[in-house]
Amino acid sequence: MNAPKFDYAPAPESRETAAVAASQGLFIDGEFRPAASGRAFKTVSPATEEVLSEVAEAGEADVEAAVAAARAAFPAWSGLPGAERAKYLFRVARLIQERSRELAVLESLDNGKPIRESRDVDLPLVAAHFFYYAGWADKLAHAGFGTDPRPLGVAGQVIPWNFPLLMLAWKIAPALACGNTVVLKPAETTPLSALRFAEICQQAGLPAGVVNVLPGDGAAGAALVAHPGVDKVAFTGSTEVGRQIARTVAGTRKRLTLELGGKAANIVFEDAPLDQAVEGIVSGIFFNQGHVCCAGSRLLVQESVAEEVLAALKRRMATLRVGDPLDKNTDIGAINSPAQLARIRELAEAGEAEGAERWSPPCELPSTGYWFAPTVFTGVTQAHRIAREEIFGPVLSVLTFRTPEEAVAKANNTPYGLSAGVWTEKGSRILWMASRLRAGVVWSNTFNRFDPASPFGGYRESGYGREGGRHGLEAYLDV
Missing domain, CATH: 3.40.605.10 (Aldehyde Dehydrogenase; Chain A, domain 1)
Structure with missing residues (x-):
């Protein structure tokens, strides 16, 4: 039922x-x-x-x-x-x-x-x-x-x-x-x-x-x-x-x-609490329309659970409400300016042109203002612009990995070094990853968490x- x-x-x-x-x-x-x-x-x-x-x-x-x-x-x-x-x-x-x-x-x-x-x-x-x-x-x-x-x-x-x-x-x-x-x-x-x-x-x-x-x-x-x-x-x-x-x-x-800018990796292992991880993925990239320097704009998901995570992520994205920023029910508001909207559109079009698969949930955007639907790209490689350049919008690039070593190599394959997220039930793996990720902030089983007593930078x-x-x-x- x-x-x-x-x-x-x-x-x-x-x-x-x-x-x-x-x-x-x-x-x-x-x-x-x-x-x-x-x-x-x-x-x-x-x-x-x-x-x-x-x-x-x-x-x-x-x-x-x-x-x-x-x-x-x-x-x-x-x-x-x-x-x-x-x-x-x-x-x-x-x-x-x-x-x-x-x-x-x-x-x-x-x-x-x-x-x-x-x-x-x-x-x-x-x-x-x-x-x-x-x-x-x-x-x-x-x-x-x-x-x-x-x-x-x-x-x-x-x-x-x-x-x-x-x-x-x-x-x-x-x-x-x-x-x-x-x-x-x-x-x-x-x-x-x-x-x-x-x-x-x-x-x-x-x-x-x-x-x-x-x-x-x-x-x-x-x-x-x-x-x-x-x-x-x-x-x-x-x-x-x-x-x-x-x-x-x-x-x-x-x-x-x-x-400055960032192109953070949000890394999901097969033993992660997947429902919690999906919420963290959504928060990591769609919070503040993706206008976040430490946004988790690169999702690295272990190959064995990639299909399950993507299916759950798409179901969750279909529930996101885009619209009036002053409406308390709104999840994703407006893009800040026409210039930023043009930048997001340019990179999204480049992702399609380079062969990545684009998906957005059914989403009716307002007729006035600056809007962009939440978007996920699959089939992304490390050479794609959407995997290398900061989009600063609600656009997620998905890559897969098999081993922790491969995850570290892909996460560090960026000129940036601001933040990263690791999702796994193993504390030892979190510490192992954190010591190897070249990022100023590493979140474990969460993302975009800030506290005035905690230093931030890259x-x-x-x-x-x-x-x-x-x-x-x-x-x-x-x-």
């Missing part, structure tokens, strides 16, 4: 929870102001293509003003006892919790991710990072970086569009805890939550100039990275831009951390440095 099919009625979150002003300015020295050039750009909802707000566009003069404000605020901020800085961070964390519903709606509106993810994953982690680093602010001498670690000065931070508020927290929280001041450049397609965070800084009474927010395009980011008044650069984004930043910073005394073309945990303090201290 067939199980009954349950249909879900729409359950939209109210947009009024996060009212968006028609125009918004830069946040410099504790106040909002227009760009010096008077220029502005429009930020658009990827789900509906409607203009959400007109945002001031930072230029070189604004970067100069923001760095000057951060430099002026540094002596007093760094001179505060750690326990006093902690009070501000705790206050920010509590305000994020109090305004979490508003922030989650704003994030889903501007980014396109499902409200369920913004509400249940992003926002709790954002608050947790501020709480965690508030706890470190008066214990820096016990972090293992010397008995009298000092802040570096002004941190220039450039963040991407896939996790706007979470990437902000990963960077600002440790910087402030260590006594640095910050100039943050959010992605041009998702500036709204960073500007709302600036309001929270005002509400928390954070001294003027300690945090500055400069929405703008890549030129603003480049000006910030190159500014001689910046002591520390932190960047999360593409490998190509990371290379450009490394060249800019080379030969200077600036500290640099880079968290090496090779996935960058260097760590964010999160005690390790995340080091990048912001003169040790």
Whole structure:
């Protein structure tokens, strides 16, 4: 007897929870102001293509003003006892919790991710990072970086569009805890939550100039990275831009951390809990529409269970709901921008052209906005572009292996080195694999799990440095 099919009625979150002003300015020295050039750009909802707000566009003069404000605020901020800085961070964390519903709606509106993810994953982690680093602010001498670690000065931070508020927290929280001041450049397609965070800084009474927010395009980011008044650069984004930043910073005394792209292997052995593994595969690649640098975009499954895993995976994919990001029932939201959608389509078409077999579940996509159906490719070889290049979308490439040695060889056959996942019931095999996988993070019988106390980062073309945990303090201290 067939199980009954349950249909879900729409359950939209109210947009009024996060009212968006028609125009918004830069946040410099504790106040909002227009760009010096008077220029502005429009930020658009990827789900509906409607203009959400007109945002001031930072230029070189604004970067100069923001760095000057951060430099002026540094002596007093760094001179505060750690326990006093902690009070501000705790206050920010509590305000994020109090305004979490508003922030989650704003994030889903501007980014396109499902409200369920913004509400249940992003926002709790954002608050947790501020709480965690508030706890470190008066214990820096016990972090293992010397008995009298000092802040570096002004941190220039450039963040991407896939996790706007979470990437902000990963960077600002440790910087402030260590006594640095910050100039943050959010992605041009998702500036709204960073500007709302600036309001929270005002509400928390954070001294003027300690945090500055400069929405703008890549030129603003480049000006910030190159500014001689910046002591520390932190960047999360593409490998190509990371290379450009490394060249800019080379030969200077600036500290640099880079968290770049990835092409993670999610490895399933025949003794794995397969139902659990299928959920991990889905979470690994379809979470946040695949807009995740550590996404498990390469599935390596042991040959003996490949057919069983693929059948279960396709059944699970057929239940995924694509649509309105503000609907609490939605599993996969909108692609963030037309440029990213074009990139995903190009690589998916290349996969078909190179002989891989493409499959997507029956899926009616909305008529407006930027959408891509969840997709799996089988018959993939290691030479295919879809197995080598970062797609940054809901596209999974499936390869098979026979032995653990073959799994390691295929998993490491990539220029990246950010993350990996291993599914098996044998603890000894997990440890054996983890010691051989060239990845900064290895998850065992889970995927895409984050904790503020755990360091995250990669090496090779996935960058260097760590964010999160005690390790995340080091990048912001003169040790």
